[in-house]
Amino acid sequence: MKKTGIFGVGSPFGDDQIGWQVAAALQIDMRLQNIEIKQCNRPGLRLLNDLSYYHTLFLIDAVLSNQPPLTIHRLFNQEIEQLNTYLSSHGFGIANTIAMGRALDILPETVIFYGIEIDNSYHALPQEDIKQAIKLVCEKLIEELEQLQLLYR
Amino acid sequence: MPNLNIPILARVEGEGALELEIEQNKIKKLQLRIYEPPRFFEKFLEGRSFNEVLDLVARICGICPVAYQMTAAQAIESIFQAKPNTWIRNMRRAFYCGEWVESHSMHIHFLALPDYFGFNSAIEMAKKYPEEIRRGIRLQALGNSLIELFGARSVHPVGACVGGFYHAPAQKDVKLLIEKLKQGLADAAALIKWLISFDYPKQEHDFLCVALQHKQEYPITEGYIASNRGLQIETYEFDNYFQETQVPYSNALHCLLQKQDYLVGPLARLNLNYMRLPKTTLDLIADHIKLPSFNMFHSIIARAIEIHFAIFESLRLLENYQPIADFALPITPQAGIGFGATEAPRGLLWQRYEFDAQGLVKSARIVPPTSQNQARIEQDLYRSLISFGLNKSDAELKKFSEMIIRNYDPCISCSTHFLDLRVKHI
Numbered sequence: 001m002k003k004t005g006i007f008g009v010g011s012p013f014g015d016d017q018i019g020w021q022v023a024a025a026l027q028i029d030m031r032l033q034n035i036e037i038k039q040c041n042r043p044g045l046r047l048l049n050d051l052s053y054y055h056t057l058f059l060i061d062a063v064l065s066n067q068p069p070l071t072i073h074r075l076f077n078q079e080i081e082q083l084n085t086y087l088s089s090h091g092f093g094i095a096n097t098i099a100m101g102r103a104l105d106i107l108p109e110t111v112i113f114y115g116i117e118i119d120n121s122y123h124a125l126p127q128e129d130i131k132q133a134i135k136l137v138c139e140k141l142i143e144e145l146e147q148l149q150l151l152y153r
Numbered sequence: 154m155p156n157l158n159i160p161i162l163a164r165v166e167g168e169g170a171l172e173l174e175i176e177q178n179k180i181k182k183l184q185l186r187i188y189e190p191p192r193f194f195e196k197f198l199e200g201r202s203f204n205e206v207l208d209l210v211a212r213i214c215g216i217c218p219v220a221y222q223m224t225a226a227q228a229i230e231s232i233f234q235a236k237p238n239t240w241i242r243n244m245r246r247a248f249y250c251g252e253w254v255e256s257h258s259m260h261i262h263f264l265a266l267p268d269y270f271g272f273n274s275a276i277e278m279a280k281k282y283p284e285e286i287r288r289g290i291r292l293q294a295l296g297n298s299l300i301e302l303f304g305a306r307s308v309h310p311v312g313a314c315v316g317g318f319y320h321a322p323a324q325k326d327v328k329l330l331i332e333k334l335k336q337g338l339a340d341a342a343a344l345i346k347w348l349i350s351f352d353y354p355k356q357e358h359d360f361l362c363v364a365l366q367h368k369q370e371y372p373i374t375e376g377y378i379a380s381n382r383g384l385q386i387e388t389y390e391f392d393n394y395f396q397e398t399q400v401p402y403s404n405a406l407h408c409l410l411q412k413q414d415y416l417v418g419p420l421a422r423l424n425l426n427y428m429r430l431p432k433t434t435l436d437l438i439a440d441h442i443k444l445p446s447f448n449m450f451h452s453i454i455a456r457a458i459e460i461h462f463a464i465f466e467s468l469r470l471l472e473n474y475q476p477i478a479d480f481a482l483p484i485t486p487q488a489g490i491g492f493g494a495t496e497a498p499r500g501l502l503w504q505r506y507e508f509d510a511q512g513l514v515k516s517a518r519i520v521p522p523t524s525q526n527q528a529r530i531e532q533d534l535y536r537s538l539i540s541f542g543l544n545k546s547d548a549e550l551k552k553f554s555e556m557i558i559r560n561y562d563p564c565i566s567c568s569t570h571f572l573d574l575r576v577k578h579i
Contacts, residue, residue, distance in 0.1 A: 011308075042308045046294050092263075096276065103279035104287060 002055040002108070004150050006037045006141065007047070009061040009094065015118040015125055019061040022114075022137050031142065031151045044092045051101050054108040056148065058141060061094060063115030069125055070133045072140070073115035078102070080113045114141065169563070171534070171554055172402070173576040175543050182577075183538075185531050185558075187405040198517040203229050203315050203486055203508060210504075210519070211309045214564055216259065219252040219300060220497030221519075222313050223374055224504045228493030229315050232508055235482045241317040242374070244480075247470040248303040248313065249373050249495070250463035254337070255296025255307070256498035257419070257456035257463075260562045261344070262289030265453050268556050269351065285347065288340050292460060295337040299467055302330055317481035327474040334468050341461035342437055348457050349441040353450040358536055360447060360529060361413055362421035365496050371429040371462060372422070374495050378503075379425055380410065381445065388494040391503050397520065405524045414528035417500025418561065419455035420446065434462045449533060449560040456562075486512025497522050499564055523563045530561055547576060 008023025010016050020039040027037045036054075040047065051057065063073055063083070075083065081102070083095040092100065094113065101107040116133050119125055145151050174182035194213055198206060210225050211218035223245055230237065237245070262285070263275040272278040279286040297307035302322050304310020312319050363384070365376030378386050386394060397406040409415070424445035427435070438444075442454055488510040494503045500522030507515040537557050538550065545553075 041306055045290050046297060048290055049294055099276045100279055100286075103276050104283050 003053060004035045004056045004058075004145075005050070005054045005108075006032070006035055006058040006060070007040050007043075007050075008038070009040045009043060009047075009059055011042050015130065016062045018116050018118065018130060018134065019059075021130070022060045022116075022134050022141075025134055025138050026141065029138075029142070032145070034152045035145070035150065043097075045097055045100065047094075047097045048101055048104070048106065051108060052106045056110040056112075056150065057108045058112050058114065058144075059094060060114045060116070060137060060141075062118045064118060067117045069117050069119045070129055071117040072133065072137060073113070073117070074140070075113040075115070077107075077111055080111060083113070083115070112144065169558075171558075173538075173550070173554075175576060175578045178543050180535055180538060180543070183531055183535050184400075184402045185527060185534070187403040187527070195517045195519055198514045201514050203233070203484070203512040203514070206506070206514065206517075207313055207315065208309075208311065211311075213519070213521070215308055216256050217252060217497050217499065217564065218309050219249050219304070219313070220495060220502050221504075222310070223249055224493040224495045224497075224502045225506070226313065226315055226493070227375065227495065228491040228504050228506045229508070230482075230484075230491075231493070232489040232491035232506065233315070233484055233486055233512075235316055235484055237317060237482065238479060240321075240477050241480065241482070243470045244303060244318065244321075245313070246374050247467045248300065250467040250470075251296045251299025251302070251307075253296070253373070253463040253498050254460050255293050255300065257460045258289050258292040258296060260498075261348075261453055261456055261460075262286060262293070264562065265559055268559055269453075288344065292337060292340055292344070295333055295340075295464070298330055298333060302326060314481055316484045317479075319481065321476035321478075321480040322474075324474060324476060327471050331468065331471055334464055334471070337464045338461065338468070341457070341464050345437045345454070345457045345461055348454050349438060353448065355448065356450060356537060356540065357447045358449070358533065360532070361410060361415040362424045362445070363410060363415045363417050363525075364422040364425045364501060365494060366425055367429070369429075371426050371466070372496055373466075376494070376496075378494060378501065380415065381421075381424055384410070388492040388503070391492065391494070391505075391520075395520075395525075397524075403527065405527055406520075407528045408520060408525040409528060414532050415525070416449075416529045416561075417522045417525050418452065419459050419498075419500075420449065420452045421500060422496060423455045423458060430458070430462055431465055433465060434458060437461065449557070452560045452562070486510070499523055499562055500525065521564070523561075526561050526563065530558055530563070533557055533560075550576060 006023060006026055008019035010019040023037050023039045026032055081095050081099045098111060114137050116137060170186045172184045172186060198209060206225050207222040210221035213221050267275050267278045270278055300307040300310055303318060304312040362381040365372035366379040367376035395408055395410050397408045400407050427444045438458060488508060490507045492505050494501060502522055503520040505518040509515050534554060534557050541553050
């Protein structure tokens with residue numbers, strides 16, 4: 001039977017850990033005990049190996065675009081492929097990975113991406129601001145899961 | 154159309170450009186410009202402790218960190234008189250096999266094959282060849298898993314240290330991986346069978362091949378430096394035969410062997426060492442490809458052969474795996490100069506270090522495979538473009554030049570411590 005999953009995507013470098021931090025905050029929420037929550041370290045295409053196990057998948061990651069730091073982006077299914085995460089031709093970012101998943105017809109029915117804008121000069125943002133952003137994304141996620149009736153009761 | 158400019162080389166790692174000047178249907182100038190900024194690794198290693206070197210050099214490349222770590226370890230251990238035991242040697246070889254599988258799979262499926270078929274991307278290719286791309290993803294994931302087994306993670310692994318490893322993997326983890334490796338062997342065989350069925354351009358050039366050789370094994374982590382024209386030297390003799398020079402138009406140094414360009418990488422390795430491959434691997438290509446081959450379009454087959462070999466070899470190394478207590482040797486730093494040479498996925502990687510008595514780096518030199526191939530790539534482009542014909546549109550020349558360059562799987566970020574093609578027709 002397919003599951004619901006939440007993947008916090010990131011790397012050990014500065015605010016690029018924010019996806020992991022959201023996943024860590026959600027992991028201790030008892031309402032999510034029937035949801036698989038993972039922290040993924042630069043998974044690239046390896047994300048594809050997991051996709052077929054989920055009917056609904058949330059991905060959370062740091063984003064660099066022209067928006068102010070701490071802007072929260074929410075993208076649904078094909079919208080995710082508009083992200084410019086192709087920072088190196090050696091690596092596949094989330095957008096390319098999702099596009100590849102679509103080409104291979106292995107995507108969950110629902111993929112929702114939450115991106116948190118970090119500082120485009122890679123300076124660390126103030127910790128209090130990061131905590132607020134994490135709290136906000138967690139609240140939005142819980143709200144969505146409730147609407148989808150996926151919370152544990 | 155006297156000038157052709159390919160501004161960014163696509164589907165190569167890093168940033169490079171090609172400038173061509175054509176006059177009366179002859180190439181007057183051909184320059185492969187690497188404008189990826191210099192990264193000064195050799196300089197900022199100075200003053201660092203030997204304990205830091207492996208973690209630092211791993212960051213030279215996101216796709217071949219193991220190669221940099223193992224080469225550095227070899228050099229440092231030679232200075233500190235630390236000789237790895239058999240377990241460490243074998244597990245380092247298995248660790249490195251993971252990188253070959255991962256890197257070669259990535260190149261074949263996401264860089265080279267879209268080119269060959271004329272797709273704009275691997276994503277487009279996946280719509281027509283989904284099973285083949287899935288197989289490529291499985292192989293890449295397998296390589297990553299093997300790296301993670303020893304390195305704790307596959308991107309910039311942290312499990313290796315001077316003297317060995319920080320831990321010995323649990324036997325149960327090795328057993329799980331062995332099952333995946335067995336499935337991977339079937340995938341690798343199917344990949345070779347598929348690739349040898351293609352029609353490749355028949356472009357043979359006479360070029361010098363350089364790789365490690367070893368008396369007993371297909372070389373990965375050690376050996377002497379050899380060429381197909383009789384060179385056989387120890388690692389410390391590198392500077393007596395090879396010269397690095399700065400060319401004005403590129404941030405990557407060029408390297409020549411006694412003033413001659415040369416090839417490093419899977420095809421060079423295969424040409425020099427195919428007799429050391431296991432029969433299981435050789436049987437897959439028997440009657441299909443004649444070795445040695447001097448057709449750079451066979452590089453993709455060479456990579457597929459090495460994927461199969463690397464999986465076979467890691468199965469051999471891990472089948473009777475037992476963790477040991479001596480997974481790292483005791484290390485006592487001392488002053489001296491040491492050298493390391495291993496076979497990165499893209500070819501021979503050579504490093505030289507000098508340490509002081511406290512184990513701090515006094516100087517470092519790193520010669521990556523991609524910079525060694527720069528001069529060869531330029532020669533190949535020169536000859537191949539002439540054969541192709543210069544009376545073609547800029548778009549055709551660009552596409553052809555990109556294919557030639559991608560045969561070398563250049564890792565441009567490594568080669569500076571893609572294709573902007575500029576053609577000027579006069």
